[in-house]
Amino acid sequence: EEHETAADMIDFHHGHVDLASFPVSLWKKTIAKTFDESGHGLFQSGPPAGDLPLRKMIAVYLRESRGVVCSPEQIIIGAGTPVLLQLLCHLFPKGTTVGFENPGFHRSKTVLKTGGFNVVPIAVDESGISVQDLEQYQPQLAYTTPSHQFPLGMIMPIGRRLQLLDWAASTGAYIIEDDYDGEFRYAGQPIPSLQGLDRNHRVIYLGTFSKSLIPSLRISYMVLPSPLVKEGLNMASLFKQTVSRHVQHAMALFMKNGDYQRHLNRMRTLCRKKRKTLLDAIKHEFGAHAVVRGENAGLHIILEVKSAPSEEWLTQKALEKGVKVYPASVSYVTPPETHAVLLGFGGLSEKSIADGIKKLKTAWFNGGQSRE
Structure with missing residues (x-):
């Protein structure tokens, strides 16, 4: 199939928040x-x-x-x-x-x-x-x-x-x-x-x-x-x-x-669940092939995929399967040879997070070439 339409894109952007839960x-x-x-x-x-x-x-x-x-x-x-x-x-x-x-x-x-x-x-x-x-x-x-x-x-x-x-x-x-x-x-x-x-x-x-x-x-x-x-x-x-x-x-x-505090408490509970969904999915789909960093706080993680040829390959292959992940290298003065991408989870539903990780597995490990 060709590239997914923008609407179906699962976007792990670190700056996005869950708009559905805004009161x-x-x-x-x-x-x-x-x-x-x-x-x-x-x-x-x-x-x-x-x-x-x-x-x-x-x-x-x-x-x-x-x-x-x-x-x-x-x-x-x-x-x-x-x-x-x-x-x-x-x-x-x-x-x-x-x-x-x-x-x-x-x-x-x-x-x-x-x-x-x-x-x-x-x-x-x-x-x-x-x-x-x-x-x-x-x-x-x-x-x-x-x-x-x-x-x-x-x-x-x-x-x-x-x-x-x-x-x-x-x-x-x-x-x-x-x-x-x-x-x-x-x-x-x-x-x-x-x-x-x-x-x-x-x-x-x-x-x-x-x-x-x-x-x-x-x-x-x-x-x-x-x-x-x-x-x-x-x-x-x-x-x-x-x-x-x-x-x-x-x-x-x-x-x-007290509306802000209530909202924040809800968001924390929600983000904790999303984080768990994300980490469980990564463990389930990638096992030892991927390492997660920075998962103890915040709304994004770093995912390192050891076998990947490059960061660019990771983002490109993901895009072909309708998933947006972000290069870690833009944050460096001189980018190291990284095999890591940034995944923000604050703006996605638990279902999208699980689906997104499944798609990433297909993109990166099933020959990466397979047409569905």
Whole structure:
């Protein structure tokens, strides 16, 4: 048969979320309520750093769920992490060096580069970003994803976190902690955020509602350490505010009512089931032929297929069977010879996940050539 139609495509994209489980009618009601409660007040521009009710709710939520210690005044709301990173670029002189995880999240890396930072790749080992390399290159900033390294998926252990914080304190550097899917963790004790462990005001914390709600809301937030707050607020007033006040107020209400926490609990249960479906299917279909990495947190895994000629072959063969998987190599500065692909499972139903893995087996092992 020819390529499947786009509609039948099973897409393991790491950025997708389960739209079927978004509480649409509840969200509609919440938006309507913000109009009733706030009236015309909402029609004026709000505070550049974001409306206070939302910043208050985020501060409480972060303290309870991620161990982040901050006041609402330290929080800046923005329409997605790239916007906040762009704002951050203006707080440092052009040419400031940032040590960036290699492999790491390429969009963030590109934003920092175009923002005028000098981006230096820092190796990642099984505990996360290498503090030894940071000591060698001495950047003024380090960008890291400790809750679930992107893309390799390891969780940074407490020892490495303390080491990293010591490095920042002793050199006066800042750490950008991108907690892009920190809500989702499946094994072991939750480890407090770097921000929560830090006693020296060296951590810039980034979070988002894109994974836990829906990506199109465009609400992310940045918690600035006290030395950067004043300058950060100045910069925010230049951008005015990138998130609609209506959406901000609705989100604040959604959190205040406990609707967000309920939704998050549902999503966690759902994602835990999906993860189990995925891991069981991989074990069943591939046995010893494939290795899974980064499965203890987040909404994606890395699947390594030992016998595969190349990553490109894996993605191409999968596509021919109507499955989209993603190359791991785009996250590297110089791609290694990998035989690994990225599988996001947040946006697929359990049935699609199981079907997708079956199709991958056909694509990769049944001669790969067989026409159905």
